[in-house]
Amino acid sequence: MLCLQETKAEPGQLSDALKPPLDGVEKSGGKPYHSYWANANKKDYSGVTLFSKTEPRSVTGLGIAAFDDEGRMLIADYADFTLITAYFPNSQDERRRLSYKLEFCGVILDRCAALVREGRHVVLCGDYNIVHKSIDLARPEANEDNAGYYPEERAFMDKFLSSSFTDTFRHFYPDKKEAYTQCTYRDGMCDRNVGWRLDCHCVDSGFIASVQASLIHADVMGSDHCPVELQISKQ
Numbered sequence: 001m002l003c004l005q006e007t008k009a010e011p012g013q014l015s016d017a018l019k020p021p022l023d024g025v026e027k028s029g030g031k032p033y034h035s036y037w038a039n040a041n042k043k044d045y046s047g048v049t050l051f052s053k054t055e056p057r058s059v060t061g062l063g064i065a066a067f068d069d070e071g072r073m074l075i076a077d078y079a080d081f082t083l084i085t086a087y088f089p090n091s092q093d094e095r096r097r098l099s100y101k102l103e104f105c106g107v108i109l110d111r112c113a114a115l116v117r118e119g120r121h122v123v124l125c126g127d128y129n130i131v132h133k134s135i136d137l138a139r140p141e142a143n144e145d146n147a148g149y150y151p152e153e154r155a156f157m158d159k160f161l162s163s164s165f166t167d168t169f170r171h172f173y174p175d176k177k178e179a180y181t182q183c184t185y186r187d188g189m190c191d192r193n194v195g196w197r198l199d200c201h202c203v204d205s206g207f208i209a210s211v212q213a214s215l216i217h218a219d220v221m222g223s224d225h226c227p228v229e230l231q232i233s234k235q
Contacts, residue, residue, distance in 0.1 A: 003085035005127040007047040010039050040071040047071035048087050054078060067104055081121035081207060088129040091147045098152060105156045113163060121207040127199050132157040135177055136197040164205045168214035168230060179216055182225045201230040
């Protein structure tokens with residue numbers, strides 16, 4: 001499964017070079033991809049996409065217009081787990097969208113907890129737009145009152161991870177520093193590894209035994225965010 005966030009595009013806008021996964025074209029004898037899109041009502045804004053070689057049993061949005069209208073999430077149900085790909089809102093300078101962000105976070109927590117109560121395993125992946133701990137960004141002191149590192153956002157992560165969910169990267173690398181998934185190209189920040197760990201996979205704690213690896217591919221360029229990978233064993 002390949003999850004993309006902040007796609008800012010609809011299938012009809014793609015060039016021919018990007019269309020084969022959408023059309024289910026088989027390459028080198030491999031399985032075709034099934035594709036699912038959550039687009040924002042506003043053009044060229046937000047949006048998430050899922051490409052999956054395994055066809056989910058169902059794919060839905062949140063069912064809440066305030067978030068579905070911005071293309072914030074897809075919920076894909078598979079036999080062994082439910083995969084949620086999410087693009088968390090940016091709380092913005094001066095906390096302009098912090099209340100909207102925290103409302104989204106609350107809905108995320110409630111939905112994930114409800115799935116676990118139903119006996120489902122959960123994989124929540126995406127751009128959280130939140131740095132949890134000082135170890136997760138290069139300059140914590142300088143960013144104490146900046147979007148993505150507001151105390152209210154970090155408090156949500158505390159609550160989420162204390163509610164029987166696990167940050168898979170920190171599970172494997174609890175003390176690893178300079179492990180960032182986002183940096184700005186301004187002033188050579190990427191070259192100097194001045195960044196933030198905004199993108200991750202969290203799973204319910206009952207599923208952590210099935211997680212084999214959680215990786216950051218900082219050497220893969222093409223965006224101000226790099227890919228993050230989760231490897232899980234088949235149930």
